[in-house]
Amino acid sequence: MQHYNMNLTLKVWKQKNSKTKGAFESYKVSNISSEMSFLEMFDVLNEQLVSEGKEPIAFDHDCREGICGMCSMYINGRAHGPWSQNTTCQLHMREYKDGDTIVVEPWRADAFPVIKDLVVDRSGFDRIIQAGGYISVNTGNAQDANALPIDKQKADESFAAASCIGCGACVAACPNASAMLFVSAKVSHLALLPQGDPERKTRAFNMVNQMDTEGFGSCTNIGACEAECPKGISLENIARLNREYIGSMLSGSNAEGLTN
Amino acid sequence: MSWKNYFSTSIGKKLQMSLTGLFLIVFLLVHCYVNAQIFYNDGGVRFNEAAHFMGTNIVIRITEFGLFGFLILHIVQGLSLAMKNKSRRSNAYAVSAGNKTSAWYSRSMALLGTLILLFLVMHISKFWAPNRFHQLTTGEEMNLFTAMREEFQTLWVVAVYAFGCISLAWHLIHGFYSAFQTLGLGTSKYKGTIKSIGVAFSIIIPLIFLMMPVLFYLHIIA
Structure with missing residues (x-):
């Protein structure tokens, strides 16, 4: 050109x-x-x-x-x-x-x-992560990389979700100002791996609860977030977040560590 | 942690919308099947038989309470969510993305739902309410076939029904897919199928409903 x-x-x-x-x-x-x-x-x-x-x-x-x-x-x-x-x-x-x-x-x-001007405070995302976007890891020597076998497909899907850079474009684009795509990416990349298992029953609820507390809107499956995401995070992650949430509701409603 | 907590978050409310919506979709199927009996064009014999069953069967009558309950929950929760979501962005964008990033009907569910609600008020006051009142006072049902035939001789009534059916179609195109996505079924494997079935359902069912007043008006069914 x-x-x-x-x-x-x-x-x-x-x-x-x-x-x-x-x-x-x-x-x-x-x-x-x-x-x-x-x-x-x-x-x-x-x-x-x-x-x-x-x-x-x-x-x-x-x-x-x-x-x-x-x-x-x-x-x-x-x-x-x-x-x-x-x-x-x-x-x-x-x-x-x-x-x-x-x-x-x-x-x-x-x-x-x-x-100021074009700078906005996105620390709400940090607090959502603090509410459940982490895993518990024992201290000590790192174990052999292949000690935990993980499906290639799951590893790829997890990696795709983890490519979320937390920029907030999903919130900016959503007519409801919802942070669901962000939360779903952060829940997904942990939910797909065995390392994410210990907090599995509490993660989805706690992060969604924090999202609501921060004043983000609720998801109505419009899809503007997916269209605008610079990393191509898919709505499939929101479906997975919904499954994680329902799973927690059906099986783990007495799990310790649920905040409310 | 009770189930109440789980149903109070934004996903919990979304689940309420999804489950009540799916119930209403099943209701539409049954309603459509019963009313489609008029297409036999037998002076309403088969239709009135089916209507009699729906109006007197104890299981159906109990389910009717559930139907109104779910309908009201769907309306109240939907409007409350729409209002809350609107308030999440106090300062609107000067330039909006419009239809470039999403479909107008997916952003207009509350508006479409309100139009359907206005239609429903008229629809219920024309058929369901007078019929139940008739049952209560005389113990007998109204002849709903002749009631339909009489109502649908007026052009503006037919026009309002057409408007109601079109609003329903657009509401369903997003609602059908959305209900399944909320249940977590919007995966790459199922999403295409769900969307296709949803679009087919959203066109076929309202179209069958629309044919009823139109065919009465044109005296094709008499």
Whole structure:
């Protein structure tokens, strides 16, 4: 593809903190290279703002390789922009043409309060993990890797679920602001392995209970999460979470360690 | 930990919607089968026989209480979930994904359900309620076949029934699959089959229901 430069209008959400009301602000950027990533375009804008003595736009980012789950922009109505199975940092400016207007919003969910501008507080995810997204491992020497035989298919499915980077795009995309896809991925990758067995009867309930406490919405099987997930986490994981939950209800309703 | 705790979380409420929804799907099948007796076009003989059985059989009459109970639970829980879910995003997006990431009917279950509820109020007040009242006062059932024939001579009544059936079809297209997904059956192995059966069910059953007022109106059934 031929390299080209473009001039763009950006409408970006500016918000001082979670207590104040935010609003859109318009910015013009010029000579943006089609080779740049979306975040590099934001770097150019921020350098421009700093040199003009204005406050730069706050946005989350870390690895810029599509694996850390920090970047989080809602671009023209799409979580992580229009490309499928892609993070904002891996969205490239060749998607846009000269003269385009791009609207950039933060993840919007009451469970993800805005910290500043495009940065939201996703620590609700951490508390969900603390509620059950762990396994009990005895200390001592690591055992031989193949001491526990695991089905190849199960290992692959577990790995696919574990590829969730916890970015929150599922919550951002869900009309109910539900975190079910995230919770289902985190339950699934442990439920598929023997290492996940000891907490199995309590994990699904405790994590779902924490999800509700955090103020995320409930899942109504719409599927926007799956469509927007940068890691292609499938709705099958939600079906598995539902099975784990029902299994716990039918067999382990007296299991110790259930929080309520 | 009681079962009450398990049914109070978001998945628990989803299970309530799924199980009551599946019961209502079974009800639709039975209702459709009984009413389809009018297609014999025998002046309502077979239909009235079937209606008499449904109106007097003790097991059916007890199940009827369950039906209303589940229906009310489905409505109340559904509306309460929809309202709660709406409140989870106080600040709406300026630009929304619309139909790019999900189907409109999957996002409109509460709206479609409300339309079906409005239809049901009229439907029940036209047939079920007068019939039960008639039974209570005279000990005899109404002739439901002639009641249908009379009601479906009015165009706006037929139009409301058509609207009700269309709302039901869209509600079912998402609801049928969703009920099974909630029970954990939406795996790669079964998902395709469930979706196909769901779409077929959602088109065929409302279509059969729709044919009833239409054929009466056109005097094809008399």
